[in-house]
Amino acid sequence: MNMDKYNLTQLRKHGEDVWVRAQVSIRRPQLVTLGSHVAIDEFFVATTALDIGNHVHISTHVSVIGGAKGLLKMGNFTNIATKGTVICISDEFKGHGFIAAPGIPEEYLDRSIVGSVTFEDFANLGANVTILPGVTLPQGTVIGACSLVRKSDALEPWTIYAGNPLRKISKRPRENILAYAKKLGYA
Numbered sequence: 273m274n275m276d277k278y279n280l281t282q283l284r285k286h287g288e289d290v291w292v293r294a295q296v297s298i299r300r301p302q303l304v305t306l307g308s309h310v311a312i313d314e315f316f317v318a319t320t321a322l323d324i325g326n327h328v329h330i331s332t333h334v335s336v337i338g339g340a341k342g343l344l345k346m347g348n349f350t351n352i353a354t355k356g357t358v359i360c361i362s363d364e365f366k367g368h369g370f371i372a373a374p375g376i377p378e379e380y381l382d383r384s385i386v387g388s389v390t391f392e393d394f395a396n397l398g399a400n401v402t403i404l405p406g407v408t409l410p411q412g413t414v415i416g417a418c419s420l421v422r423k424s425d426a427l428e429p430w431t432i433y434a435g436n437p438l439r440k441i442s443k444r445p446r447e448n449i450l451a452y453a454k455k456l457g458y459a
Contacts, residue, residue, distance in 0.1 A: 278312075286310075287326065298322075300340060307348070320344055320360050325393070327456075336360065338405070339372075341386060347393035348458060349449075353417070355400045361386050362405055387423060393458075394449055398434075412446050 278292035282301035287308030295314040298304055303321035310324055313332040320342030324330075328346050331354040336344045338360030352358070362385045363371045369382040387406025395409035398417035406423035409415070413427055416434025421427075425438045432441040 280306075292316075303340070318344070322346075325350065326458075331356070331399075334358075338362075338386075343388040344391075345388060346391040347395065347411075349394045349453060350391040351396045353397055353399040353401070356397045357402045358389050359402070359404055360389050392429075394446075394453075412444055412449070414444060416441065 276294055278294050278296055278298070280286050280290060280292065283304045283306060284302055286306040287310070289308055290306050290310045292312040293314045296312055296316040297318070299319045300321065304318070305322065306324045307326035307328065309327045312330045315333045316330055317334070318336040320336050320338040321340070321344070322336065323343065323345040325346055325348040327349045329351045331352060333354055334352050334356045336358045342360030344358050344360060363382040364385055365371065365382065367382070369380050370376050372381055385405045389403050389405065390408040392409060392411040392413070394412040396414045397403070398415060398419070400418045401415050401421065403421045404423060407421050407425070410427050410429040412430035414432045415421055416432065419434050419438055420436040421438055427433065430444045430446045432444050433439065434441050
């Protein structure tokens with residue numbers, strides 16, 4: 273067994289040409305499905321379920337949090353750059369109870385904001401981006417470095433956004449990307 277590689281047999285399912293570094297922390301591997309041609313770099317942490325498509329790269333120091341009820345779904349040709357944070361479930365922090373921590377009974381906890389996060393095909397995150405619960409990144413969307421994406425942000429397909437608050441930067445051409453994907457067998 274290669275000591276530099278994560279033990280993929282722990283996962284629910286995985287495709288071919290999958291490279292996950294040994295230095296990752298996947299808390300619930302039985303809830304993880306990886307497609308083909310996937311690379312996950314060192315120091316990735318996931319506490320949620322993951323449903324990852326084909327031709328996906330997750331860079332170093334990426335965190336996906338939200339526990340067993342959380343889900344990150346990434347389509348084909350998607351990426352998360354270094355230090356990206358995806359939050360699938362969060363406390364409201366409004367004082368209705370304690371923030372979630374080990375040993376605290378559920379009836380004493382604050383209310384939660386629950387929402388899976390979805391990357392449609394060709395959606396990508398720049399470095400140091402935070403995604404909050406319930407966000408769907410439409411097809412071809414790119415989020416620029418150091419941005420914050422909320423569920424209330426109105427995102428359009430094939431558009432580049434950046435900032436906090438998030439703002440539209442420009443449209444993103446799709447013709448070449450779709451043509452190349454078709455050559456690789458994706459309609």
